[in-house]
Amino acid sequence: MIHYKIRGGIPLCGSVTVGxxxxxxxxxxxxxxxxxxxxxxxxxPDIGDVAVALRLIGNLGARIxxxxxxxxxxTRQLEFSSPDGTLTSAIRASSYLIGACLARxxxxxxxxxxxxxxxxxxxxxxxxxxxxxGASVDGATVTAxxxxxxxxxxxxxxxxxTVNALIMASVADGETVxxxxxxxxxxxxxxxxxxxxxxxxxxxxxxxxxxGRALSGGEVxxxxxxxxxxxxxxxxxxxxGCLTVxxxxxxxxxxxxxxxxxxxVYVSISDSYVTxxxxxxxGRAHVTAAPYPGFPSDLQPIAAPLLALxxxxxxxxxVWRSRFGYLSALxxxxxxxxxxxxxAVIYPSTLIPSxxxxxxxxxxxxxxxxxxxxxGESTVGGAEHILRGYEDPVSTLSSLxxxxxxxxx
Ligand code: EPU
Numbered sequence: 001m002i003h004y005k006i007r008g009g010i011p012l013c014g015s016v017t018v019g020x021x022x023x024x025x026x027x028x029x030x031x032x033x034x035x036x037x038x039x040x041x042x043x044x045p046d047i048g049d050v051a052v053a054l055r056l057i058g059n060l061g062a063r064i065x066x067x068x069x070x071x072x073x074x075t076r077q078l079e080f081s082s083p084d085g086t087l088t089s090a091i092r093a094s095s096y097l098i099g100a101c102l103a104r105x106x107x108x109x110x111x112x113x114x115x116x117x118x119x120x121x122x123x124x125x126x127x128x129x130x131x132x133x134g135a136s137v138d139g140a141t142v143t144a145x146x147x148x149x150x151x152x153x154x155x156x157x158x159x160x161x162t163v164n165a166l167i168m169a170s171v172a173d174g175e176t177v178x179x180x181x182x183x184x185x186x187x188x189x190x191x192x193x194x195x196x197x198x199x200x201x202x203x204x205x206x207x208x209x210x211x212g213r214a215l216s217g218g219e220v221x222x223x224x225x226x227x228x229x230x231x232x233x234x235x236x237x238x239x240x241g242c243l244t245v246x247x248x249x250x251x252x253x254x255x256x257x258x259x260x261x262x263x264x265v266y267v268s269i270s271d272s273y274v275t276x277x278x279x280x281x282x283g284r285a286h287v288t289a290a291p292y293p294g295f296p297s298d299l300q301p302i303a304a305p306l307l308a309l310x311x312x313x314x315x316x317x318x319v320w321r322s323r324f325g326y327l328s329a330l331x332x333x334x335x336x337x338x339x340x341x342x343x344a345v346i347y348p349s350t351l352i353p354s355x356x357x358x359x360x361x362x363x364x365x366x367x368x369x370x371x372x373x374x375x376g377e378s379t380v381g382g383a384e385h386i387l388r389g390y391e392d393p394v395s396t397l398s399s400l401x402x403x404x405x406x407x408x409x
Contacts, residue, residue: 002383004368004394007403008353009375011241011278014400018229018247019045020069020222022389023093024186027163028193028220029053030096032073033060034103034171035197037217039073044222048388049091056087056094060101075217080105089114091388092160095123099164102135102144103171110140116360116385119320125154125161133172149174149212157182157291162208163190169210170199178208184292185223185252193220224248228390230256230299231365233276235397237265238305238373242277243400250274255295259285259303263310282310289317301326301366307346308335309373316343326363332356333370333378357381361389368393372402381409 020043030053032039044050046069054071058064059081063074080101088094092115101108108130113123127137132152135144149172152165162182167190169176181187191201191208197218200211224247236243237260250257250269257267257274262285266277285307289297297319304327307313317323324344327337332354336347353376358364364386371378380386383406386393397404 001381001409002406003357003379003381003409004371004383005405005407006368006371006378006380007376008372008378009239010372010401010403011239012236012243012372012397012400012402013241015244015246016232016396016400018224018232018245019043019391021045021186021189021225022047022049022227023159023184024189025050025222026053026091026093027096027167027186027190028222029057029073030093030100031167031190031194032062032075033057033078033100034167035075035215035217037074037076037197039075039193039197039217040219041071041073042069042221044069044071045225046391048384049093052087052091053093056083056097059084078104080107082109083111085111088112091115092121095126095160096163096167098123098126098130098142099167102130102142103147103168106144106146108142110142116362118323118325118360118363123160125158126164128152128154129161129165130168133168133176147172147212149176149210152176152178154178154180156180159184159187162187166190166194166201166208166210170194170201170212171215172212174212176210176212178210179206181208182291185226185249189220189223193218196220226252227296227298227362229253229274230296231302231369231390232396233260233274234302234306235369235372236400237263237276237278237282238309238369240278241400242275244273244275246273255293256299259287259295263306282306284311285313287313287315289315289319291319297323298362301362302369304330304346304366305335305370305373308349308370309351310348312346312348314340314343314345325359326366329356329359329363329367330370333374335370352376353378355379358383358385361385365390372397372404
């Protein structure tokens, strides 16, 4: 077990360039399975989920070479094999094997699907997309005798189901129209990769139009991680510091930055970077997490310490209604809250150092931010959850002046 030892109360100041987005990199990696050629993927983050994804596609016969943050994936000699359940159970994105394997081999096997367990996370819409394109599900096996383009009318936006639909439709026979699709920047990033591999994809306000084609290798630079950006911006604000973040599209952070402005944070935005400066005291604000372009659900746990440090506020998560388990870990630091029917109310709180453990990725980062803000020595266990989505947070935070180290127990 690895844990972080943190001496809090030091303002974080400086500049950070974020890495590639986890939630863009993962669909791109699994989408290589439907191509036949060599793909070049740049700015791939060195994080736990990516390592698992590379092993899963490696097990299908992909030849992978890594040089720094650039990876080449050669998918010319793939062969179906049953997925390793230990690996699939480690990440949510293993659900992309359903679309990828169906499209490439005409067959997919449903092994355990992992990821953060903050809510019930069904895959019915993934399977609905597959069935629209002609697949049938029999127990844990999904088969298709050639995928055929069709309409996929999702009942609500789902990132994962939209990703699977795009992966399959890109190589299906004929045209597919996908409505009520997820508009997150990582969906567009996947489409950019597929187009570079030869796919025909057109987005309108109401639908994605995909004409299936045989795909060769593609080339893409993974977009910067907006959740990593929001996390470090929050850490700087929580500690009374000042931070410039580069490497992310600042438009993708609009709803998060307007939350910071509501709290009284000074925010300066340009196309290529954003700078935040903490005010003397933080105000009160309300968060409603919703599908893009709404406030990202993945940043609502990150927002909670700021509400506790300031005048309090409320959080509603319309994507994952029960994503509030992390608050019990934050309460160890003195964060006062009350769960309500629609979310949580956070009260102004006096933070104290504590010893707690992360139970999921973003909740874990919320613990780190709270520990950085609480004067004194804290520990945060469960580092493996945090390392699934953040590349070397100790080096990044240390470069901003934080007193943080990683220890093995
Ligand atoms: N949903 C269904 N049926 C489905 C799929 C989804 O009912 O078949 C519902 C879910 O229960 C949820 C909503 O649709 O209420 C949206 O879920 P979505 O499918 O969009 O989420 P996801 O694809 O499982 C991705 C990210 C999550 C992020 C959500 C929302 C990846 C690998 N994961 O999950 O990221 O919270 O979108 O933006 O892209 C994280 O990075 O920490 C993380 C959890």
